[in-house]
Amino acid sequence: MEDLINKIKTHLHLSSEAEEFIYSISKEKTLPKGEILIHQGQVVKKTFFVTAGCLRSYCIDKNGKEHTLLFAIKDWWISDYIAIHTDELATLTVECLTESKVIEFNAKELDKIHARFPEFESYQRHNLERHVVSLHKRILNQLQLTAPERYDLFLEQYPDIEQHTRNFHIASYLGITQQSLSRIRVEKVKK
Amino acid sequence: MEDLINKIKTHLHLSSEAEEFIYSISKEKTLPKGEILIHQGQVVKKTFFVTAGCLRSYCIDKNGKEHTLLFAIKDWWISDYIAIHTDELATLTVECLTESKVIEFNAKELDKIHARFPEFESYQRHNLERHVVSLHKRILNQLQLTAPERYDLFLEQYPDIEQHTRNFHIASYLGITQQSLSRIRVEKVKK
DNA sequence: AGAAAAATTTACCCTATGGTAAGAAAGCTA
DNA sequence: TAGCTTTCTTACCATAGGGTAAATTTTTCT
Numbered sequence: 001m002e003d004l005i006n007k008i009k010t011h012l013h014l015s016s017e018a019e020e021f022i023y024s025i026s027k028e029k030t031l032p033k034g035e036i037l038i039h040q041g042q043v044v045k046k047t048f049f050v051t052a053g054c055l056r057s058y059c060i061d062k063n064g065k066e067h068t069l070l071f072a073i074k075d076w077w078i079s080d081y082i083a084i085h086t087d088e089l090a091t092l093t094v095e096c097l098t099e100s101k102v103i104e105f106n107a108k109e110l111d112k113i114h115a116r117f118p119e120f121e122s123y124q125r126h127n128l129e130r131h132v133v134s135l136h137k138r139i140l141n142q143l144q145l146t147a148p149e150r151y152d153l154f155l156e157q158y159p160d161i162e163q164h165t166r167n168f169h170i171a172s173y174l175g176i177t178q179q180s181l182s183r184i185r186v187e188k189v190k191k
Numbered sequence: 192m193e194d195l196i197n198k199i200k201t202h203l204h205l206s207s208e209a210e211e212f213i214y215s216i217s218k219e220k221t222l223p224k225g226e227i228l229i230h231q232g233q234v235v236k237k238t239f240f241v242t243a244g245c246l247r248s249y250c251i252d253k254n255g256k257e258h259t260l261l262f263a264i265k266d267w268w269i270s271d272y273i274a275i276h277t278d279e280l281a282t283l284t285v286e287c288l289t290e291s292k293v294i295e296f297n298a299k300e301l302d303k304i305h306a307r308f309p310e311f312e313s314y315q316r317h318n319l320e321r322h323v324v325s326l327h328k329r330i331l332n333q334l335q336l337t338a339p340e341r342y343d344l345f346l347e348q349y350p351d352i353e354q355h356t357r358n359f360h361i362a363s364y365l366g367i368t369q370q371s372l373s374r375i376r377v378e379k380v381k382k
Numbered sequence: 383a384g385a386a387a388a389a390t391t392t393a394c395c396c397t398a399t400g401g402t403a404a405g406a407a408a409g410c411t412a
Numbered sequence: 413t414a415g416c417t418t419t420c421t422t423a424c425c426a427t428a429g430g431g432t433a434a435a436t437t438t439t440t441c442t
Binding site for chain 1: 398399400401402
Binding site for chain 4: 166167178179181182185186
């Protein structure tokens with residue numbers, strides 16, 4: 001819980017009322033590896049702030065193949081924002097890749113923070129702007145880089161994540177098969 | 192100019208002061224086809240609201256190939272938000288695909304609207320949330336769909352855009368070559 | 383309209399990545 | 413630690429899409 005409060009405080013003066021509000025609507029949880037927090041096809045009400053461990057969100061396509069949208073480690077948020085903001089059922093699944101600690105919020109309740117404490121508006125706007133930038137970059141990288149280049153970039157961007165993930169998770173993030181990633185890794189070692 | 196004001200008014204009560212502010216910091220422009228609004232490698236200061244015509248933003252990779260990030264038609268915003276929000280030089284180029292009308296803003300000045308008229312905060316937050324959702328969907332589509340499927344979806348999402356764009360623009364958005372798109376189009380006609 | 387430029391199509395072959403399957407390695411559980 | 417399960421690697425062949433180039437069509441310019 002401290003982690004979230006501290007993170008906010010680096011960007012914002014947090015009144016004791018606002019801090020109290022955050023406490024009142026959140027629940028800290030420790031989750032085992034493999035736990036599913038959001039199930040594809042179900043209603044999505046929750047959003048999670050990660051304080052330890054590693055989670056990922058992914059969709060399953062018509063052939064049963066998984067495609068990873070996001071890995072979330074300490075200090076990241078994770079949920080199915082497609083579902084939350086379009087009021088549809090989950091297209092994503094969110095699972096714990098390792099034992100993890102999260103702070104759970106009801107997304108609709110959390111949203112009220114902006115009305116009650118307007119100083120959160122611009123904080124949240126900045127978060128969203130940064131997120132948009134990272135998504136723009138990811139799309140451009142997917143368009144212009146080869147699979148080995150994307151893998152190298154991934155390792156730069158998530159330097160410690162291989163402790164937490166299996167290779168097939170990374171492959172499904174990069175848009176290649178597990179076998180291709182395995183070949184790419186072999187080539188890297190040769191050099 | 193009316194278009195922008197009207198668009199905002201569908202989401203927000205717009206005070207006459209705020210309307211006045213928007214007028215005071217904006218400039219309406221008619222641009223010929225081929226005009227470049229943002230040049231890769233230069234400082235980005237401006238952002239554009241499109242009221243007529245069609246523009247696109249794209250990057251050029253190390254082999255000289257173009258990759259389209261976004262097409263913008265009536266009522267869309269376009270700029271290089273990577274550059275604006277990271278204070279770096281433009282990685283993108285923004286060009287007019289047809290003669291177009293835009294409302295030009297200095298991005299930093301426009302940003303002040305949130306401090307001066309706080310009601311814009313939540314409006315902008317919602318815009319960003321919707322944009323994030325569309326980017327999440329695009330990434331998932333790129334991961335799970337074949338090129339012909341992505342093309343079909345593109346035609347659904349931008350039903351009238353083929354009037355404005357060349358096929359190689361669309362190919363560079365879908366992440367395929369012009370030649371592949373040509374083959375896909377031939378196959379579609381056969382069915 | 384006619385010439386020039388640009389875009390599209392088509393054909394050829396090539397390469398990166400996919401699919402399947404089997405064996406090896408690693409990780410988990412009792 | 414043994415046995416079971418999952419993941420990773422390797423090998424094979426298959427295929428989607430890429431690269432080059434030339435012919436054709438469309439668009440632009442004067």
